Amino acid sequence: MPVSTRSQGIINNQAQNDSNQDQRNNPRTDQEEYLMAHQMRNPHHGLKEKMKALTLLYEQQKLASAAFKNPPVPKNEEPRFSTHPSVELINSARRDEKEEKGTKPICNVMRENVMPSSTVTRTYVMPPPSMVEEAKENVALGGGGGGGGERIVGFSCPRKARLSSTVARKLSMGGSVVPQSEPRVTKKEIAQDLETISEKRSDSAAAGTSRILVFVRLRPMNKKEKEAGSRCCVKIVNKRDVFLTEFATENDYLRLKRLRGRHFTFDSSFPDSTTQQEVYSTTTAELVEDVLQGKNGSVFCYGATGAGKTYTMLGTVENPGVMVLAIKDLFNKIRQRSFDGNHVVHLSYLEVYNETVRDLLSPGRPLVLREDKQGIVAAGLTQYRAYSTDEVMSLLQQGNQNRTTEPTRANETSSRSHAILQVIVEYQVKDASSNIVNRVGKLSLIDLAGSERALATDQRTLRSLEGANINRSLLALSSCINALVEGKKHIPFRNSKLTQLLKDSLGGACNTVMIANIGPSNLSFGETQNTLHWADRAKEIRTKACDANEEIQVPDSEADQAKLLLELQKENRELRMQLARQQQKLLTVQAQTLAANSSPTPSTTSSFLSPLPSSVQPNEKRKPRASFLTGNCFTPESKKKSADDTVRELKKTVKALETEMERMKRDHAMQIKQKDDFIRELSRKGVKSSGTGVEGTRRVVTRASLRPKDPPQGELKSPSHRFLSPAPTAKKRSFWDITTATSPSLTTVNGRKTKSHVSMEPAAAPSMLLQLAYPCFWFMFLFGPHVINYVIQPGFSRQRPEITKQR
Numbered sequence: 027m028p029v030s031t032r033s034q035g036i037i038n039n040q041a042q043n044d045s046n047q048d049q050r051n052n053p054r055t056d057q058e059e060y061l062m063a064h065q066m067r068n069p070h071h072g073l074k075e076k077m078k079a080l081t082l083l084y085e086q087q088k089l090a091s092a093a094f095k096n097p098p099v100p101k102n103e104e105p106r107f108s109t110h111p112s113v114e115l116i117n118s119a120r121r122d123e124k125e126e127k128g129t130k131p132i133c134n135v136m137r138e139n140v141m142p143s144s145t146v147t148r149t150y151v152m153p154p155p156s157m158v159e160e161a162k163e164n165v166a167l168g169g170g171g172g173g174g175g176e177r178i179v180g181f182s183c184p185r186k187a188r189l190s191s192t193v194a195r196k197l198s199m200g201g202s203v204v205p206q207s208e209p210r211v212t213k214k215e216i217a218q219d220l221e222t223i224s225e226k227r228s229d230s231a232a233a234g235t236s237r238i239l240v241f242v243r244l245r246p247m248n249k250k251e252k253e254a255g256s257r258c259c260v261k262i263v264n265k266r267d268v269f270l271t272e273f274a275t276e277n278d279y280l281r282l283k284r285l286r287g288r289h290f291t292f293d294s295s296f297p298d299s300t301t302q303q304e305v306y307s308t309t310t311a312e313l314v315e316d317v318l319q320g321k322n323g324s325v326f327c328y329g330a331t332g333a334g335k336t337y338t339m340l341g342t343v344e345n346p347g348v349m350v351l352a353i354k355d356l357f358n359k360i361r362q363r364s365f366d367g368n369h370v371v372h373l374s375y376l377e378v379y380n381e382t383v384r385d386l387l388s389p390g391r392p393l394v395l396r397e398d399k400q401g402i403v404a405a406g407l408t409q410y411r412a413y414s415t416d417e418v419m420s421l422l423q424q425g426n427q428n429r430t431t432e433p434t435r436a437n438e439t440s441s442r443s444h445a446i447l448q449v450i451v452e453y454q455v456k457d458a459s460s461n462i463v464n465r466v467g468k469l470s471l472i473d474l475a476g477s478e479r480a481l482a483t484d485q486r487t488l489r490s491l492e493g494a495n496i497n498r499s500l501l502a503l504s505s506c507i508n509a510l511v512e513g514k515k516h517i518p519f520r521n522s523k524l525t526q527l528l529k530d531s532l533g534g535a536c537n538t539v540m541i542a543n544i545g546p547s548n549l550s551f552g553e554t555q556n557t558l559h560w561a562d563r564a565k566e567i568r569t570k571a572c573d574a575n576e577e578i579q580v581p582d583s584e585a586d587q588a589k590l591l592l593e594l595q596k597e598n599r600e601l602r603m604q605l606a607r608q609q610q611k612l613l614t615v616q617a618q619t620l621a622a623n624s625s626p627t628p629s630t631t632s633s634f635l636s637p638l639p640s641s642v643q644p645n646e647k648r649k650p651r652a653s654f655l656t657g658n659c660f661t662p663e664s665k666k667k668s669a670d671d672t673v674r675e676l677k678k679t680v681k682a683l684e685t686e687m688e689r690m691k692r693d694h695a696m697q698i699k700q701k702d703d704f705i706r707e708l709s710r711k712g713v714k715s716s717g718t719g720v721e722g723t724r725r726v727v728t729r730a731s732l733r734p735k736d737p738p739q740g741e742l743k744s745p746s747h748r749f750l751s752p753a754p755t756a757k758k759r760s761f762w763d764i765t766t767a768t769s770p771s772l773t774t775v776n777g778r779k780t781k782s783h784v785s786m787e788p789a790a791a792p793s794m795l796l797q798l799a800y801p802c803f804w805f806m807f808l809f810g811p812h813v814i815n816y817v818i819q820p821g822f823s824r825q826r827p828e829i830t831k832q833r
């Protein structure tokens with residue numbers, strides 16, 4: 027963060043002026059002269075002094091504001107804050123003693139944040155305005171380059187306070203910049219916090235979106251850090267504001283006069299004294315409630331290695347973490363609310379290690395991520411049904427044993443993977459209108475691997491490869507956060523397995539909570555700053571408003587059931603009628619298609635509906651062809667043919683008929699030819715007989731003369747008698763056999779058809795065969811006798827030609 031040195035310069039000049047004034051009033055001693063000369067030789071010395079003076083100024087202002095906030099200390103009571111050794115005179119020893127005995131727990135945070143091993147310089151200052159406001163004001167000034175006044179980046183600094191350089195020097199010798207204590211959080215305060223948080227949630231839900239809620243948790247200084255002589259660089263104020271200070275090292279001359287710091291505000295920030303239960307109540311309890319309302323919720327812990335993510339999520343046996351408390355809460359609440367006492371809790375637990383997804387509850391081959399309607403799912407992930415909290419606990423334990431943890435320089439039990447515990451809850455409740463509602467909610471609890479520098483762990487080992495993969499996925503996570511915050515259309519969720527799995531939590535319809543874990547040590551300033559930066563960024567992410575996954579079940583009372591039954595029946599009837607109408611429409615369309623596809627003559631349609639010709643329909647047990655009109659709207663779907671099928675079938679029929687017509691034409695042509703031959707034969711024979719018969723007499727053949735006087739029994743009374751029909755017993759096919767065979771309505775005399783019969787028949791649609799046969803018949807009828815008359819000799823008609831034989 028850029029730091030201005032201008033303010034320091036101004037303050038330094040002022041301090042210089044003050045000291046010149048003092049010199050004028052009091053002549054210097056030799057020792058002072060020497061010191062002055064020394065300072066002149068060493069320019070950094072003066073800067074250092076001024077820096078310390080500033081720090082002292084800040085201390086004073088802060089303590090004064092705290093004193094202003096708290097009621098004034100009675101005369102006989104010791105002050106709340108211990109200060110500089112010079113002010114030890116003011117009862118600090120007595121106060122410390124009391125605190126140690128536990129009579130005054132108010133200084134807990136301060137005591138925990140301050141390194142016991144470091145040389146702490148304490149100051150007691152007089153009351154001034156509110157410290158937090160002052161701090162904010164100064165941060166703003168620092169960031170914005172506010173005009174004219176002293177500008178110090180980081181914590182507040184009163185503007186025109188004057189301090190003796192002696193005090194300042196003493197303060198700077200290893201004193202903490204975070205001296206104020208944070209009072210312990212009471213239940214009432216937690217309740218107030220929760221109210222504020224739920225208000226924020228409902229506001230964003232009303233806007234159709236839901237904001238990710240971001241919390242910060244500071245862990246206590248650990249033994250290693252204490253031994254390394256680190257100092258606390260994080261201060262949590264007002265349960266929301268996080269002040270981060272970077273201390274300049276004595277050897278870093280370039281940044282010697284700089285006091286780097288940053289200020290962040292979150293939905294809630296937890297100092298190191300916060301209990302697991304407090305963290306759970308503030309961050310996750312409401313999500314559990316949402317899950318029980320049928321919504322989806324996600325909680326994920328983010329932070330550097332060793333910052334306390336696993337502690338927050340899982341905790342210890344004595345201090346169970348968010349996962350355990352959430353599951354306990356879930357089971358308790360389901361039991362209370364479940365309508366019938368039945369509930370289903372499914373559990374799955376997976377880890378992402380080196381970009382592979384593994385099932386922690388039944389370890390085996392890596393799982394493949396797939397995207398379906400429900401979102402991203404790990405194919406083949408075991409879903410365990412749990413019946414009690416204890417069962418869930420044992421499953422969790424089992425899963426954690428399978429989780430990849432390795433000791434690193436930063437954390438002895440460092441989680442080298444991202445772990446995701448997913449709990450799906452399904453149960454039934456009664457709503458306000460006594461309906462039974464089936465609710466399904468999903469809670470995802472995610473413990474991310476540590477975001478760390480390679481140096482913080484180990485280099486050139488498997489750990490560094492793990493670290494690289496962890497960082498890769500966290501980098502992908504940060505890219506997603508950036509894209510989401512900037513409202514980009516494409517969010518690169520697919521860049522890593524972790525972001526794929528977090529897609530729902532970050533960009534879906536889900537209530538999401540992020541807990542950023544930080545450590546207090548100045549040695550991990552970079553990591554802490556990084557975590558706070560991303561947490562700050564994540565605050566701006568908006569997820570889709572989460573709707574409840576619930577289904578209304580059958581109503582309770584009998585009256586309601588009867589009503590519902592009637593409604594359903596009515597609906598069913600309407601649907602059937604609709605279906606019938608649709609079927610009717612379909613049939614009309616089919617008929618039209620059919621008409622369009624078939625012959626343009628109107629008779630064609632009727633010919634389709636009439637039985638096929640005998641040649642097409644085999645005489646033996648022909649199956650009645652199913653009409654396309656068969657079946658009605660209530661025919662089962664499986665039995666109904668589609669319009670296409672019907673049209674195809676009809677086309678086939680048309681083709682068959684056409685083929686048949688062709689064949690019949692050929693037959694007729696052949697018959698005509700045969701008849702021609704026959705006539706020719708007759709005429710030849712006639713010529714022969716005339717040569718042998720009565721010469722000179724030429725017999726005129728009339729119809730009457732041709733007609734036999736006593737027609738033999740069984741002879742047909744048909745135009746064909748001119749050709750002397752064959753004997754009745756003969757089974758040979760005649761012309762009439764063919765032409766009338768298709769007319770089943772004709773009665774036959776001795777199995778043969780007559781013209782009279784035909785004429786007596788009621789008018790029927792002529793078959794295709796008849797249509798073709800008529801012209802042939804009429805040709806023979808009209809021209810046959812003339813031909814015969816012309817060529818046949820008298821008496822020939824008495825001869826019985828072997829027509830049948832010839833044919």
Ligand SMILES: Nc1ncnc2c1ncn2[C@@H]1O[C@H](COP(=O)(O)OP(=O)(O)OP(=O)(O)O)[C@@H](O)[C@H]1O
Nearest residue numbers: 245330331332333334335336337437440441475476
């Ligand atoms: N709030 C806390 N109170 C007490 N001890 C804590 C707290 N937070 C963390 N610790 C302790 O700090 C150590 C490191 O914590 P933890 O393993 O949870 O870190 P982590 O962030 O999960 O690290 P990694 O990413 O390497 O897994 C543990 O010994 C844990 O008990």
